[in-house]
Amino acid sequence: MANEDWFSLILDNITKERGISLRGEPTGEIPGEMASETETHEGGCFCGAVRYALRGKPTYSANCHCRSCQRAIGTGYATWTGAKPENFEITRGQPAIYKSSPGVRWGYCRDCGTSLTYAGDDWTDVAVVSATLDDPSFVKPTTNVFLDHKQPWVALDEGLRKYQRFPD
Ligand SMILES: [Zn+2]
Numbered sequence: 001m002a003n004e005d006w007f008s009l010i011l012d013n014i015t016k017e018r019g020i021s022l023r024g025e026p027t028g029e030i031p032g033e034m035a036s037e038t039e040t041h042e043g044g045c046f047c048g049a050v051r052y053a054l055r056g057k058p059t060y061s062a063n064c065h066c067r068s069c070q071r072a073i074g075t076g077y078a079t080w081t082g083a084k085p086e087n088f089e090i091t092r093g094q095p096a097i098y099k100s101s102p103g104v105r106w107g108y109c110r111d112c113g114t115s116l117t118y119a120g121d122d123w124t125d126v127a128v129v130s131a132t133l134d135d136p137s138f139v140k141p142t143t144n145v146f147l148d149h150k151q152p153w154v155a156l157d158e159g160l161r162k163y164q165r166f167p168d
């Protein structure tokens with residue numbers, strides 16, 4: 001898939017109706033120390049074949065405990081950071097796309113297998129696997145979702161918002 005195709009898929013989402021609040025919480029809810037509008041955060045896969053840039057303030061950060069994230073990321077839960085599609089750019093290579101169900105696109109590196117992104121027809125924002133950022137330390141998850149699938153060996157930060165599935 002050409003870079004343009006990947007990007008047009010993402011850009012399609014701009015026009016989609018906003019769904020649950022997690023899909024695009026107001027940036028005002030993100031703690032102030034998170035990236036400013038002018039910051040750029042780069043990231044990429046394990047081998048470096050795919051690189052991306054995330055510009056401006058992320059729209060949200062959340063931990064998802066669903067079984068799909070557990071499998072795709074290969075750990076107890078995935079910490080996602082959201083970006084408006086216009087603020088997200090693939091800067092090197094091109095992610096392979098896995099469609100786990102219609103309208104859902106997981107981006108990953110075909111060379112090293114790193115999971116990088118999630119985009120979907122029902123999602124306004126592009127989600128980036130926070131751990132693939134070059135410096136993930138600025139990310140401040142505010143929410144745990146899909147706790148119905150949480151593994152017993154995962155300890156929760158009780159200070160974060162909790163949802164058994166997605167927020168209504
Ligand atoms: Zn790679």
Ligand SMILES: [Zn+2]
Pocket residue numbers: 064065066067068069070078146
């Ligand atoms: Zn998930």
